[in-house]
Amino acid sequence: MTIEPGVSPPRSPGRPRSRAADEAILVAALDLLIERGMSATSIEQIARRAGVTRATVYRRFPNLTDLLVHAIEWEYQDTDPAALSWPDIPSMVRDWAGQLSEPRSRRLVRRLYGTVDDLPELLHTYHSAHGSHRGHAVRNTLERARATGQLPPHSDPETLQLVLSGAALQHLAAYPDTTEAKDIEAYFLAVLHQVGFPVTPPSSPSPRPTASRRSAQQ
Amino acid sequence: MTIEPGVSPPRSPGRPRSRAADEAILVAALDLLIERGMSATSIEQIARRAGVTRATVYRRFPNLTDLLVHAIEWEYQDTDPAALSWPDIPSMVRDWAGQLSEPRSRRLVRRLYGTVDDLPELLHTYHSAHGSHRGHAVRNTLERARATGQLPPHSDPETLQLVLSGAALQHLAAYPDTTEAKDIEAYFLAVLHQVGFPVTPPSSPSPRPTASRRSAQQ
Numbered sequence: 001m002t003i004e005p006g007v008s009p010p011r012s013p014g015r016p017r018s019r020a021a022d023e024a025i026l027v028a029a030l031d032l033l034i035e036r037g038m039s040a041t042s043i044e045q046i047a048r049r050a051g052v053t054r055a056t057v058y059r060r061f062p063n064l065t066d067l068l069v070h071a072i073e074w075e076y077q078d079t080d081p082a083a084l085s086w087p088d089i090p091s092m093v094r095d096w097a098g099q100l101s102e103p104r105s106r107r108l109v110r111r112l113y114g115t116v117d118d119l120p121e122l123l124h125t126y127h128s129a130h131g132s133h134r135g136h137a138v139r140n141t142l143e144r145a146r147a148t149g150q151l152p153p154h155s156d157p158e159t160l161q162l163v164l165s166g167a168a169l170q171h172l173a174a175y176p177d178t179t180e181a182k183d184i185e186a187y188f189l190a191v192l193h194q195v196g197f198p199v200t201p202p203s204s205p206s207p208r209p210t211a212s213r214r215s216a217q218q
Numbered sequence: 219m220t221i222e223p224g225v226s227p228p229r230s231p232g233r234p235r236s237r238a239a240d241e242a243i244l245v246a247a248l249d250l251l252i253e254r255g256m257s258a259t260s261i262e263q264i265a266r267r268a269g270v271t272r273a274t275v276y277r278r279f280p281n282l283t284d285l286l287v288h289a290i291e292w293e294y295q296d297t298d299p300a301a302l303s304w305p306d307i308p309s310m311v312r313d314w315a316g317q318l319s320e321p322r323s324r325r326l327v328r329r330l331y332g333t334v335d336d337l338p339e340l341l342h343t344y345h346s347a348h349g350s351h352r353g354h355a356v357r358n359t360l361e362r363a364r365a366t367g368q369l370p371p372h373s374d375p376e377t378l379q380l381v382l383s384g385a386a387l388q389h390l391a392a393y394p395d396t397t398e399a400k401d402i403e404a405y406f407l408a409v410l411h412q413v414g415f416p417v418t419p420p421s422s423p424s425p426r427p428t429a430s431r432r433s434a435q436q
Contacts, residue, residue, distance in 0.1 A: 037336055039257030107335060113391055114332030117325060118255055123391075159408045162392075166384030173331055173341075173387065174380075190377045195412045 024050040025057055029071040034107045038115050043067070069125045075108070076130040084137040089150060089197060090189075092141045097184035100168060103177040110172055135161055145197070152196040160195060167191045242268040243275055247289040252325045256333050261285070287343045293326070294348040302355040307368060307415060308407075310359045315402035318386060321395040328390050353379055363415070370414040378413060385409045 028050035032041040043064055047054045061067035086092035099105060112123045142157035151160075171179075171187060193199040246268035250259040261282055265272045279285035304310035317323060330341045360375035369378075389397075389405060411417040 037257075039255075039336075110335060114335075116391060117328060117332075118257075155412060156408070159412055162388055163381060163385060163409055163412060166386075166388035167381060168384075169387040169391065170380055170384035173334060190374070191381055194373060194377055194381060196414065 021052055026071040026074045029067055033111050065121055072125045073129050079130045081133040084133050086141050089145050093185055093188045097181045100184050101181035106172055106177050239270055244289040244292045247285055251329050283339055287339055290343045291347050297348045297351055299351040302351050304359050307363050311403055311406045315399045318402050319399035324390055324395050
């Protein structure tokens with residue numbers, strides 16, 4: 001499969017009805033993947049939900065994988081690597097917690113991780129369009145925090161970034177999608193406190209998984 | 219769905235041919251789930267792979283979810299909570315790295331996390347049969363390490379256990395299934411070094427994801 005550069009499927013300029021169909025197809029594909037998973041996401045189902053014919057879909061996308069890759073690029077098209085930067089760790093954590101508190105985004109990322117054995121292109125696309133830029137910005141923030149003494153001298157930004165990404169995955173698997181941003185923020189700060197970042201104990205409730213999803217923890 | 223106590227489906231004692239069929243069905247179910255995922259795992263496919271009729275399967279298990287729950291309990295039936303204990307952090311890490319270096323086990327755990335939105339019973343069963351016992355033993359080990367000064371006084375065993383579980387999830391998603399146990403051990407030790415556990419830098423290669431799976435990192 002060839003992933004085309006850019007975020008949009010081929011289109012002719014000045015054909016708004018065609019662009020509307022493009023967008024309806026991409027939205028339908030992502031919504032189906034998020035709600036029902038890969039096993040319920042077919043070209044036929046996507047066409048039906050988008051209100052177009054299968055032929056309309058196939059004229060734009062040669063196959064399901066290509067369509068989903070474009071849908072993921074489209075979802076994350078607003079990611080601007082140059083703008084991804086935080087002045088300090090608390091700002092970074094607040095931004096990350098905000099992202100992780102969006103139920104749709106949580107389900108999408110879980111779906112992408114859940115398809116890694118069958119369709120690794122999807123997680124790869126997510127990484128190229130979004131994750132790698134954020135990872136880079138997280139490492140930069142950690143690097144600066146170490147340089148200014150907010151993290152211990154032995155801190156390794158690359159390992160710490162893996163720790164924080166792992167904590168985010170753990171949160172996605174073990175905590176309910178209704179968790180509020182401030183509780184996710186407290187969760188990240190509790191993790192950062194373990195690596196020596198000075199944290200005032202949060203006044204919000206203890207960041208423990210609830211019983212309902214606690215099952216997902218090892 | 220009712221999860222019956224114990225790890226085995228109903229059976230009459232002294233009917234070895236029946237037990238062989240039970241086991242063939244459970245193995246076939248797990249193998250299909252691991253290799254091809256939920257979308258390719260049906261009672262019909264399981265029966266075909268086990269070399270029995272669908273009726274034979276349905277006599278034992280009322281539905282697919284019940285069958286998979288029993289298969290997961292069967293897979294982890296050797297987990298003995300009383301025996302799960304490590305004298306210190308390095309022993310715990312060595313044991314965990316050994317588990318995480320088994321490709322079949324890696325794929326199974328990824329599948330269980332990958333089905334959490336559609337069939338949460340599976341991850342729940344894994345947790346009850348295995349994960350929660352290990353989590354408990356990990357927290358005990360961390361607690362003792364803090365008491366003996368191997369971890370800083372501000373360490374919180376509960377948060378640290380989440381950090382290590384998150385690191386394991388991150389490894390499952392971002393590193394190849396061919397990673398050797400000694401490299402996974404170095405990975406865990408690098409994480410533990412960040413939380414103040416004294417670690418001699420390992421002589422093995424730097425525990426970075428390879429290019430091929432690096433895509434999975436944020």
